Amino acid sequence: MTRSRPSDLFPMMAQALEEARAAAARDEVPVGAVLVDARDGRLLARAGNRVEGDRDPTAHAEMLVLRAGAARLGTPRLAGCDLYVTLEPCAMCAQAIALARVRRLVFGAYDPKGGGVEHGARVFDHATCHHRPEVIGGVREAEAGDLLRRFFQARR
Numbered sequence: 402m403t404r405s406r407p408s409d410l411f412p413m414m415a416q417a418l419e420e421a422r423a424a425a426a427r428d429e430v431p432v433g434a435v436l437v438d439a440r441d442g443r444l445l446a447r448a449g450n451r452v453e454g455d456r457d458p459t460a461h462a463e464m465l466v467l468r469a470g471a472a473r474l475g476t477p478r479l480a481g482c483d484l485y486v487t488l489e490p491c492a493m494c495a496q497a498i499a500l501a502r503v504r505r506l507v508f509g510a511y512d513p514k515g516g517g518v519e520h521g522a523r524v525f526d527h528a529t530c531h532h533r534p535e536v537i538g539g540v541r542e543a544e545a546g547d548l549l550r551r552f553f554q555a556r557r
Contacts, residue, residue: 411507411540413437413485416447418509418541420462421487421548424449431548434462434486436470436479439504445470445482462486463494467501479503487545489538492517495524498534505535509545 413435420433429450436446446469451460463486471477483505484498490508495517498506506518517524518536525533 411485411537413444413483414487414507414509414541416444417462417485417487418544418548420447420449421545422449424451424462425548425552427451427454429453431552432462432486432488434466434484436466437483437485438474438481439483440481445473459493461491461494463490464497467497467503471501477501483507484534485540487541488512488549489516489518489520491515492522492524495522496530499524499530499532502532503534505537507537507540509539509541510549511538511542 417433417435421431424433425431429452433449435444437443438445446466448462448465450462451465452458463484466484467479470479470482479501482503484503485507487509489510489512490498511519513520515521519538524530
């Protein structure tokens with residue numbers, strides 16, 4: 402796991418943060434994700450959480466962009482793709498990332514309570530996980546974390 406790198410190396414994180422802000426405006430937990438074809442930099446999909454709006458517990462931003470990207474490319478394998486997400490993925494999303502064979506995962510805030518990459522289940526560290534993407538965490542961590550903190554403070 403590589404710790405934070407300068408945010409200017411990951412301009413797609415800005416789009417993921419835009420999706421997170423849009424999710425918060427819809428009263429969804431502010432998590433956003435962007436899927437990019439790493440071969441040519443083409444944006445394949447972008448989404449924010451839609452769990453409440455879709456009434457779907459699996460409608461996490463990561464799951465939505467993985468589904469949309471696979472449909473757009475016509476394949477369940479996303480080996481040439483990079484995923485940018487504002488929060489460390491949960492175990493469900495981490496397993497989906499592994500199954501999709503995503504090339505690189507870049508995330509913002511760490512999630513000690515619900516994360517499944519660096520915390521909790523640590524999905525990619527298990528022998529039963531047959532693909533581990535390159536993982537870069539902490540990109541624009543403060544900004545992503547502030548969005549989440551403000552969202553939950555407003556609900557207390």
